Amino acid sequence: MSVRKLTYKVLGWTAHRLRGPLTAGTRVLAYHTVPQPDRYRRQLEYLRANYTLIDLDRFLAARRGREVLPDDAVLITFDDGDRSVLDHAAPLHRELGVPAVLFVVSDLIGTQTPFWWKRVENHFTLQEASYAAAREVVNHLKTVPNAERVAFVSGLTELSYPQLTREELTVLQDAGFAITNHTATHPLIDRCTLPELEDELDRAIAFLRDLPGGYPKVFAYPNGNSSPALDAVLREKGIELAFLFDHDFARPGQDMLHVSRIRTNTDDRLAEFKSKVGGLHPFLYQLRR
Ligand SMILES: [Zn+2]
Secondary structure, three states: OOHHHHHHHHHHHHHHHOOOHHHOOEEEEEEOOOOOHHHHHHHHHHHHHHOEEOOHHHHHHHHOOOOOOOOOEEEEEEEEOOHHHHHHHHHHHHHHOOOEEEEEOHHHOOOOOOOHHHHHHHHHHHOOOOHHHHHHHHHHHOOOOHHHHHHHHHOOOOOOOOOOOHHHHHHHHHOOEEEEEOOOOOOOHHHOOHHHHHHHHHHHHHHHHHOOOOEEEEEEOHHHOOOHHHHHHHHHOOOOEEEOOOOOOEOOOOOOOOEOOEEOOOOOOHHHHHHHHHOHHHHHHHHHO
């Protein structure tokens, strides 16, 4: 057994038995894609057997002070709306009766437009760069002003990338997914000008208002980038609840516009997953910061 595997076995075992101060709050899991449905099934079955899986309405009611959640409540969320969520996660959620939240990038729905980082990765790997080198470009672009990133990406090799359609969002809703707001184009909002941010929110909210059962008031920060300076804009646009990507529990009393989530991958092996959802992995992560 590798050291990494053994470490996670120990962490997972310990975290599973740890309940209390480390784990005060709700576990809001933040996923992205679903490359290996078998591993994700094991995670869902583990959660069903050991935790209370809740939906967005219950989470909202609790945050509004209208409901008290059990200590072991878990809310599952997916960011971006990758097609693998429909292909691989939706059938499992439907079969197992597990609710979830999907944060979509509204301008991309029904198009062949790739997520902007996919276009960067594709362009540079076609130029024989390593995937790691391409990701370095992506990470650099997350730090520059929004208009600069948009101009840079628009000059790269075109890529056709089938996105979810509006009809497929309805299929996801039927499988238990609440569809919510992840902006119109997935900019880093702390790199946007005020008019750029307002436009992103207006377009995403208009899309969700038109979608029966959409949640225009619930937001996830792209890349987790938030800024207290932008809270007023979010509030002005009617956003009531916004999720971070900071690998922590959603603590009681946390500001509604800065609600923590635990970073998880659907292909995490069960021992690693247990250590994340159990609280030990997030705890060690917070210590390191
Ligand atoms: Zn995202």
